[in-house]
Amino acid sequence: MDDFATRLLAWYDDHGRHNLPWQRDATPYHVWLSEIMLQQTQVATVIPYYERFIESFPDIHALAGADTDAVLHHWSGLGYYARARNLHRAAKTLVSDFAGEFPADIDALQALPGIGRSTAGAILSTALGGRAAILDGNVKRVLARFHAVEGWPGKTAVAATLWQLAEQHTPESRVSDYTQAIMDLGATLCTRSKPDCQRCPQAQGCTALRLERQGEFPGKKPKKSIPTRRTHFVIAYTPKGELLLERRPASGIWGGLWCFPEVQDAKSASRYCEETLFADVAAITELPSLRHSFSHYHLEISPLLLTLSRAPTLIRERDELRFWPAKESPQVGLAAPVKRLWQEAAAVLTNSKKGDK
DNA sequence: AAGTCGGGGGA
DNA sequence: TCCCCAGACTT
Numbered sequence: 001m002d003d004f005a006t007r008l009l010a011w012y013d014d015h016g017r018h019n020l021p022w023q024r025d026a027t028p029y030h031v032w033l034s035e036i037m038l039q040q041t042q043v044a045t046v047i048p049y050y051e052r053f054i055e056s057f058p059d060i061h062a063l064a065g066a067d068t069d070a071v072l073h074h075w076s077g078l079g080y081y082a083r084a085r086n087l088h089r090a091a092k093t094l095v096s097d098f099a100g101e102f103p104a105d106i107d108a109l110q111a112l113p114g115i116g117r118s119t120a121g122a123i124l125s126t127a128l129g130g131r132a133a134i135l136d137g138n139v140k141r142v143l144a145r146f147h148a149v150e151g152w153p154g155k156t157a158v159a160a161t162l163w164q165l166a167e168q169h170t171p172e173s174r175v176s177d178y179t180q181a182i183m184d185l186g187a188t189l190c191t192r193s194k195p196d197c198q199r200c201p202q203a204q205g206c207t208a209l210r211l212e213r214q215g216e217f218p219g220k221k222p223k224k225s226i227p228t229r230r231t232h233f234v235i236a237y238t239p240k241g242e243l244l245l246e247r248r249p250a251s252g253i254w255g256g257l258w259c260f261p262e263v264q265d266a267k268s269a270s271r272y273c274e275e276t277l278f279a280d281v282a283a284i285t286e287l288p289s290l291r292h293s294f295s296h297y298h299l300e301i302s303p304l305l306l307t308l309s310r311a312p313t314l315i316r317e318r319d320e321l322r323f324w325p326a327k328e329s330p331q332v333g334l335a336a337p338v339k340r341l342w343q344e345a346a347a348v349l350t351n352s353k354k355g356d357k
Numbered sequence: 358a359a360g361t362c363g364g365g366g367g368a
Numbered sequence: 369t370c371c372c373c374a375g376a377c378t379t
Contacts, residue, residue, distance in 0.1 A: 038374040045365065045373085079363025082377075116376045136374040156358075183374055192372070193368065223370080251378095253362070294363060295372095336364060 004146070004202065005171040005178055011201035012181030017188070021050050023180075028102040029060050031127035035119045036083050043187065049078050063088065064095040072256055072333025081333065085256055086114030104128040117163075125170075125179045133166040134179055135159070138186025143169075144218035145190060145208035152219040228298040233260035233338075234269045235287070235305045235345050236277065238312065242323035243345065244277070245330070253294070257333035258322075260303070260341065269304045277312035287344060292337045303341055305348065 017023070020043070022034035033053060037046045053074045057063040063071070068088055075084035090112040094100060102123065103109060109120035121132035140153045143165045151158040171178050189196045197209050208214045236244040245258040261276075263269050270281050287303040324330040326349055329342045 035374065040362090040373055040375055041364080042366065042373050077364075079365085080375085082362065083375090086376085114376070118375065122374070134374075137372075138374065154359095187374080220371080255362085292364090294361095296361065 001171040001173065002169060003205065004169050007201040007204075008181045008185065009171075009174055009177055012177055012184060015188070015199075016177075016181055016184045021047060021054075026127055028123060028127040030054070032102065032115075032123050033087070035122050036087050036114055037078065039083060039119070040080060041078065045078070049074070060091050060094055060100050064091040064100075068256065069332040073331045076257070076334045076339060077336050079336075081255055081257060083114055084333075085250065089113045090115065102128060104130055106130070106132050122179060125175045127176075129176075131170065131172065131175045133163065133170045134183075135163055135166050136183065138183045138190075139166055140218050141192065142182055142186045142190045142202075145195075145214055146202055146206045148207035148211065148213070148217060150217075150219060152221050154221055158219070226295075226297050228300055230300040230302070232263050232265060232269060233301055233303045233341065234263055234272055235260050235303055235341065236273055236279075236312075237305060237307050237326065237345070237349060238279075238323060239308065240311060240323075241326050241349075243326045243342065244321070244323050245332075247320040247322075254335045254338075257335050257338070258330070259335060259338050266304060269306060273306055273308060273312075277308070279308040279310060279312040281306050282309040283307040285348070287341070287348065290337060290340070299337075301337060301341075303345070305345055 020034075022030045034046070034050060037050055037053075056070070056074060057066055066088070068085070071084050071088045072081060075081060093112060094102065104124065106120050106124055109115050109123055110117060115123070118134045118136050121134040122136075124130035124132045125134070140162055143149065143162050144153065147165055149158065149161055149165070153159050153162060169182075185200070185202070189200050195214050197203050197206070197214065200206070200209075203209055208217050234244070238244075244261065246261045248254050248257055248259050250256050261272060263272050266284070266286075270284070273279050273281050283306070285305040285307075287305055289300060289302040292299045292301060326346045329339055334342065
């Protein structure tokens, strides 16, 4: 075991995080779920989602047998919904092909959807007693600073260097603790801004600290300007007090989630109701538009509340087009702005109903 | 190698 | 506003 791992483990025993929800009973299922939820997502954000998910799907059999809509419902607001779809697929595979047990093999783990090299390493080392390196955002930052690795980790060559260092430092014993420890170090001391080098167990050997260049590692991602796209949401309200949602295709943004139908402009919103729903529009209310930002573009959403004068009769009960009672948002996958709009629309409708009386 | 895929916290 | 977070997958 090298000095890096020795110092890290000593620090971890006293200062590491030992009470995260998925550490209390670190089964492969718990660790797997947490690792998927934690991809590109901060710990504090994940915790309530994790608790609710485990409560509804306590084990892999419950997850494998669940409806996709129920799984996506529990993921609503967390983002990167392909993670939930892949999680569900992997659960089905694990139950059908592996008797519900996780293979203690890095390649077999990586063959499951949603599990890449780092997540496979985390599951193997943390929950299955194996030895494998991980390389998440925390580890990249710690290693890039300690070894003064120049360049943005998104570059293949930089990532390869970091992976090699990660493998090199991973000890033969206490692998589980080491894996958790290096993530804890990155999350609590070796943070993105204002790292607490005074308390760091690796201060002695850290090259970035010696050069006083902590802020330069890891190298920054080259920034690109992102476009703004505009869309209108059709919020169709029936006399029965229902709102219409449309299931989005499995691929693309908000894949598999339910959303208000999208149209180009206000005129096509009425046409949509007449031609697709075979319904007459009694009133149109423009709700305040909202701006929703993704990593690669901004979306300007203009919501249009269309009150239908009679029930849309000719809609076949299509799987991808359904009405739901406006009272409470449905138990399916809803993107964050859709969930927000649902509540706003429901509030507007409640108030206007009161006003009528 | 570059693009796609969310949403929120922190500065 | 900007950056990035316990990344994986597609093109």
